[in-house]
Amino acid sequence: MAWTRSPWVYRATLLLLCAAYLQGGLVKAFDFDGAIAEMTHFGLAPAAPLAAAVIVLELGASALILSGRLRWLGALLLAAFTLGATFLALRFWEMPQPQRFGAANAFFEHLGLVGGFILVAWLDRKERTHG
Numbered sequence: 001m002a003w004t005r006s007p008w009v010y011r012a013t014l015l016l017l018c019a020a021y022l023q024g025g026l027v028k029a030f031d032f033d034g035a036i037a038e039m040t041h042f043g044l045a046p047a048a049p050l051a052a053a054v055i056v057l058e059l060g061a062s063a064l065i066l067s068g069r070l071r072w073l074g075a076l077l078l079a080a081f082t083l084g085a086t087f088l089a090l091r092f093w094e095m096p097q098p099q100r101f102g103a104a105n106a107f108f109e110h111l112g113l114v115g116g117f118i119l120v121a122w123l124d125r126k127e128r129t130h131g
Contacts, residue, residue, distance in 0.1 A: 011066075017116055018062040021078060025058030042088055057081055065120065072121040072128075079117035086110040 003009055028035035028051060035051035044050050057077060064074025090110065092103035 014065055014120070017113070017120065018065055018078075020113075021058040021062045025055050025062070028055045028058070054081075072124040075117040075121035075124065079114045079121070082110055082117065083114050086114070 028038075032048075032051065035055065036047045039045070039047035039050045039054075058081075061074040061077040061081070064070045065078070086107055090103045090107040092100050092107050095103050
């Protein structure tokens, strides 16, 4: 399947992987009060600086991945962020049904994103060291 080796497909795949973080970062940037409320909802303080840091992380790490500059670093940053946010926000084991079902699905979907980002980092480092 030649299309799987297309640079266009690779770039489009990276964009799809980063889509939620680009969308999330932009939404938070344009509704900063909402971003602060989200931090407060999860008990994170100080909320405003943390909201700003999340915006920078989501948009900056996505930019690293999409530009190819330090792609491995951007991918590892989003993997770590996603893993932490998943354990913070999707504690399905503490939820009653029917919330537990949806949260468990989202939890494991987010673990898939973490795996995808780790794979991007690994492939990027492999390509850079082996040529």
